[in-house]
Ligand SMILES: *[C@@H]1O[C@H](CO)[C@@H](O)[C@H](O)[C@H]1NC(C)=O
């Protein structure tokens with residue numbers, strides 16, 4: 001794998017990781033090479049595009065759209081995680097549409113990640129349908145598992161199973177599952193590709209995401225890899241719907257490591 005040119009490692013304290021998602025994004029990417037000015041036609045086209053994405057994405061959980069004409073035309077993509085409700089999808093895409101313009105006010109190429117949804121726009125249409133792992137956001141629990149060898153084996157097997165699920169067209173890019181590691185410990189994992197890419201590209205994106213398991217995520221109790229074309233996450237607690245237990249609150253008080261991989 002090609003080494004990133006720039007790696008930013010941030011460690012911060014997360015006081016409560018709740019199943020209920022807060023309005024804070026997991027990350028964003030504002031492409032500084034695509035500067036636009038406030039009040040420009042392209043900027044108002046982005047506003048209109050965002051309204052449409054916020055309005056129409058929740059009914060199916062996925063939308064690509066465009067707004068405007070000629071050189072000011074902009075293209076957008078929004079997708080919710082396949083297991084979240086229409087309601088949660090709606091509030092996530094709305095938050096994303098609100099926040100992306102404040103995070104990236106002067107860029108024609110912008111992206112924002114949440115656990116429940118992902119949204120991006122660009123004045124180039126060519127990103128739609130193309131696998132993109134150029135920019136990634138990684139999160140890992142700093143705590144290590146107690147039995148790395150067995151954990152790696154079980155995680156690998158679960159990942160293989162849900163990656164196979166994700167590339168079946170009927171599953172729309174989503175795979176999720178769980179494995180009992182011991183009578184008291186269950187491993188939960190979910191993968192998802194954006195619905196604009198092919199099964200082959202989905203498999204490729206997930207393979208690249210899973211490569212991080214041997215490095216950044218190695219032996220960690222939980223890890224998340226977020227790219228523009230796919231999402232991969234595993235935890236030792238239930239985090240996807242339908243919830244595997246009634247215990248939906250306070251799961252972890254540990255430190256989380258975060259890394260941004262830039263192209
Ligand atoms: C997109 O916007 C950037 C910044 O304004 C501009 O340089 C570029 O030519 C535009 N691309 C297209 C395809 O319109």
Ligand SMILES: *[C@@H]1O[C@H](CO)[C@@H](O)[C@H](O)[C@H]1NC(C)=O
Nearest residue numbers: 141142143144145218219220
């Ligand atoms: C986890 O394991 C790594 C590598 O062996 C080590 O550097 C790190 O300190 C461990 N973390 C904790 C919280 O024990």
Ligand SMILES: *[C@@H]1O[C@H](CO)[C@@H](O)[C@H](O)[C@H]1NC(C)=O
Nearest residue numbers: 238242243244245246247248
């Ligand atoms: C969740 O709680 C309900 C009502 O308290 C109970 O009937 C159900 O069995 C519980 N489900 C699980 C998975 O524990």
